[in-house]
Amino acid sequence: KNQVEQSPQSLIILEGKNCTLQCNYTVSPFSNLRWYKQDTGRGPVSLTIMTFSENTKSNGRYTATLDADTKQSSLHITASQLSDSASYICVVSGGMTGGYNKLIFGAGTRLAVHP
């Protein structure tokens, strides 16, 4: 069964601190892995997208890693800001059926950055 699991479910950190969010997946065949940021009451916004051959990708203070062998990914946030408070969703594209891939969503990690 194609699944994406994220941990922790929620996280509270102090402003300026770093944090790392985890994503494990069992999706086959695998096409790519994406991290999205979703503010409350808003649609998701793409942070990074990585294909099988990419190990790391950065977008400002966000750095995503991918280990395709262990089927694990992480999102590292450096020097957190209050505006980083949001849900972070790991999404895997794959499981091709009927000629196209589907996006399989994780449940997300709710991050709260406190001053």
Place this chain on the structure above:
Amino acid sequence: GAVVSQHPSRVICKSGTSVKIECRSLDFQATTMFWYRQFPKQSLMLMATSNEGSKATYEQGVEKDKFLINHASLTLSTLTVTSAHPEDSSFYICSALAGVYISSTDTQYFGPGTRLTVL
């Protein structure tokens, strides 16, 4: 980056009425759009895939007669919730596909979402 809009952003309606939600790709053409539903503290659940000029493909368990999808142009898809009931209250999000879906570099751009509350 590419922009996808949704209208309305928030709607409150009485039970039994129908509600139409629009999804527009503002600066690119989208052959394929997707409709998702998100309940509180849960992740997005794909409801249907909308292809311009053809019938939508619904996910298992989604009633096609209740959630009517029309993708009449390359920049507009609409979702109509017919005879809405309180259990249909949710956050509805659309996304538009830029590029070829089976490509490893395809990108979906999400709309801001529509909060539907059925009284």
